[in-house]
Amino acid sequence: MSAKKKTFVGITLISITLIIGFVFYGLYLMADEDKYGDLVYIKEEVENGDLILKCSKEYFSNKESEFDEIGIIEKSFGQVYVWDNKNTLKKTLFDWCERQNAQKVIILRGKRKVKNLNILKIDGNYNYLLNSTEYEKITETL
Structure with missing residues (x-):
């Protein structure tokens, strides 16, 4: 050749x-x-210690959503996991959001990283975190 x-x-x-x-x-x-789905973009933007809020109830755009579940983000080995509000159960981001029928998800990043949700004052509704000066909204899905 x-x-x-x-x-x-x-x-x-x-x-x-x-x-x-x-x-x-x-x-x-x-x-x-x-x-x-939309969570593929969240996967890239989150960091360890970010808070994730989930609204499981249906909402209307003109009505404020009630965020009834909260978790802490943990990234490891290219996967994103969410610890539940009692720090006892770790699920993948997809399982925590989609399989439990999340209607709206918001990611908040605090000025200091949260490792345990027991330090937050919980009153059943987590909307007060959205107005807090200690947290900034990173992203949200509808």
Whole structure:
């Protein structure tokens, strides 16, 4: 085989490999977005110690939502987990939000990281955290 043929075959094989690689990477990203939906964007923005608030009841855009569940974000090994409000149960972000039918989710980042939710004054409704000066809203899903 001549040098020109070897070069042509080599470049063709590399090109085919790259194209197949890009196709599979695109399919991987699509599968991730299909599974997580809007949560795929939250996965990239959260940090350890962020608070996540969930509204499980249906709401209307002109009415304020009541956030009835709270958790703490933990990131490890490329996955995002949520500790429940008693720090006893750790679930994936998808299980905590989607499988329990969350209607609205808000992520809050505090000036100091929260490791245990027992320090928060809990009155059954977590909306007061949205107006607190100690927390800033990072993102939300509808």
